[in-house]
Amino acid sequence: MWAVIRTLLAFLTALLLLNSAAMAEEISDETKACISCHEKITPGIVEDWKRSRHAKTTPAEALKKPKIERRISSAPNEDLMNVVVGCYECHSLNTENHEDSFNHMGFVINVIVSPKDCSECHEEEFEEYMKSVKAHAVENLDKNPVYHKLVETSTMSYSFENGTLVEKGSSLNAQNETCYYCHGTKVTVKGTVIKNGVEVPDLEGWPNQGVGRINPDGSKGACTACHPRHGFSIEVARSPYTCAQCHLEPDVAAFNVWKESKHGNIFLSEYKKYNMSAVPWKIGVDFKAPACAVCHASLVVDKNGDVIAERTHNFDSRIYIRIFGIYAHPQPKDGATWKIKNDQGLPLPTSLTGEPAKDYLIDEQEMKSRKEAMMKICKACHSSDFVEGHFEKFEKTVEESNKATLQATKLLLYAYEKGLANNSNLFDEYIERLWVENWLFYGTSLRHGSAMGGPDYSTFKLGWYQITRNLQEMRDYLGFLEASKKETAKAEEVKTPEAKKSPFVGAALTALAIVGVRRGEVLVRH
Numbered sequence: 001m002w003a004v005i006r007t008l009l010a011f012l013t014a015l016l017l018l019n020s021a022a023m024a025e026e027i028s029d030e031t032k033a034c035i036s037c038h039e040k041i042t043p044g045i046v047e048d049w050k051r052s053r054h055a056k057t058t059p060a061e062a063l064k065k066p067k068i069e070r071r072i073s074s075a076p077n078e079d080l081m082n083v084v085v086g087c088y089e090c091h092s093l094n095t096e097n098h099e100d101s102f103n104h105m106g107f108v109i110n111v112i113v114s115p116k117d118c119s120e121c122h123e124e125e126f127e128e129y130m131k132s133v134k135a136h137a138v139e140n141l142d143k144n145p146v147y148h149k150l151v152e153t154s155t156m157s158y159s160f161e162n163g164t165l166v167e168k169g170s171s172l173n174a175q176n177e178t179c180y181y182c183h184g185t186k187v188t189v190k191g192t193v194i195k196n197g198v199e200v201p202d203l204e205g206w207p208n209q210g211v212g213r214i215n216p217d218g219s220k221g222a223c224t225a226c227h228p229r230h231g232f233s234i235e236v237a238r239s240p241y242t243c244a245q246c247h248l249e250p251d252v253a254a255f256n257v258w259k260e261s262k263h264g265n266i267f268l269s270e271y272k273k274y275n276m277s278a279v280p281w282k283i284g285v286d287f288k289a290p291a292c293a294v295c296h297a298s299l300v301v302d303k304n305g306d307v308i309a310e311r312t313h314n315f316d317s318r319i320y321i322r323i324f325g326i327y328a329h330p331q332p333k334d335g336a337t338w339k340i341k342n343d344q345g346l347p348l349p350t351s352l353t354g355e356p357a358k359d360y361l362i363d364e365q366e367m368k369s370r371k372e373a374m375m376k377i378c379k380a381c382h383s384s385d386f387v388e389g390h391f392e393k394f395e396k397t398v399e400e401s402n403k404a405t406l407q408a409t410k411l412l413l414y415a416y417e418k419g420l421a422n423n424s425n426l427f428d429e430y431i432e433r434l435w436v437e438n439w440l441f442y443g444t445s446l447r448h449g450s451a452m453g454g455p456d457y458s459t460f461k462l463g464w465y466q467i468t469r470n471l472q473e474m475r476d477y478l479g480f481l482e483a484s485k486k487e488t489a490k491a492e493e494v495k496t497p498e499a500k501k502s503p504f505v506g507a508a509l510t511a512l513a514i515v516g517v518r519r520g521e522v523l524v525r526h
């Protein structure tokens with residue numbers, strides 16, 4: 001008995017050594033040099049990589065798989081074909097285009113591995129991603145003066161001086177730690193700095209893994225937003241928790257809505273039974289209830305291998321209505337939404353009163369095609385009647401939520417018309433912030449709740465209840481502004497020394513009105 005066990009153990013040990021030797025032979029000398037130091041300096045990185053597919057597979061081996069099973073879409077340079085994808089293979093690419101390249105221990109490498117570098121083996125994925133809104137996420141804030149003003153105003157630094165708040169500007173750090181954390185930063189090289197006795201590039205805007213990050217080689221995006229380094233696993237990318245880093249309430253409540261939906265109920269109860277790594281992904285076999293990737297990105301097939309949805313890294317391509325924004329609207333044709341011009345000359349997909357900028361948005365035929373593609377995924381589990389009923393309800397909700405936003409906009413435009421607010425900045429006055437909350441928090445959450453079946457986000461969390469309360473608050477605050485304007489006019493007529501000295505006109509009325517607005521009560525009547 002023991003002799004058999006010893007023989008078996010010896011065989012398994014020999015097999016393990018053989019496999020290790022085979023793997024070691026496939027690691028390039030350059031990557032071996034990296035590992036020899038970094039397994040002591042940054043052991044977590046090295047161990048993470050060792051568990052990855054990159055550490056176990058050469059591009060040549062990956063390309064031998066049937067096309068539908070491949071996780072690679074293009075053949076790299078011949079020098080890379082027969083070694084596993086290690087440190088040097090990624091960090092040494094296109095160094096002539098990288099401002100962050102530097103000489104390190106005799107090798108010229110880059111600090112940041114960009115999507116352009118990843119395209120060496122994943123060209124199709126790169127090209128698809130470059131068409132998406134995500135790839136242009138930095139420019140869509142920076143080059144859109146309306147949204148950039150929202151960024152600046154939301155992160156403004158103030159000083160209380162002489163009875164009022166004085167704007168002191170928005171710092172780059174505040175912007176990078178907030179909006180650009182998810183949208184992506186601009187990573188630039190300031191110079192060099194000594195770290196642990198080694199001279200390395202000194203980077204501004206780093207670290208960051210925002211989806212539209214501007215990289216030192218000029219490329220856009222960060223594959224690590226969904227495939228975090230140094231495992232780069234498809235399992236993590238398919239996990240809803242990966243999407244949840246940015247797609248959270250109050251502005252994009254997608255994860256929160258999904259989590260309380262029936263899909264979320266089932267997935268979170270059963271996901272340990274799911275095969276999150278299979279390619280292609282067989283619906284009903286590898287998984288049952290969908291998370292984000294199933295509907296928006298993954299290659300999904302039935303049990304016979306027939307394709308239900310092709311893989312895509314253009315996350316816009318299956319969406320026919322964009323439910324994020326001031327108003328829901330047809331999906332933009334181009335991911336660079338900053339190029340849009342509506343009929344008011346603003347870089348927005350609709351006018352402030354909801355008319356779509358049709359020249360920049362997909363047409364009805366494309367909307368129909370995308371809707372059918374999404375419904376095909378749904379129909380893999382649900383009856384046609386069920387699916388069609390769901391989309392009918394969703395489209396009604398889109399229409400109703402847009403109407404609600406229009407009423408909020410009318411209240412704001414009334415304030416401008418009557419000289420009660422200043423339209424030079426759409427975001428810096430209280431009534432303007434109420435307007436922003438109406439669509440940015442409540443309208444989008446309501447639509448997400450309808451799209452994915454999360455009823456509380458359509459109702460009491462960030463939905464209809466908040467929308468209707470918000471409209472009442474805007475109405476009540478208009479009453480306060482009108483009353484305050486009358487008080488100011490009276491004070492100007494009287495021009496008493498006391499009125500001139502006071503930093504606030506009608507202080508008692510002001511206090512009552514603000515309390516009333518916050519409680520949703522009408523305390524200002526005229």
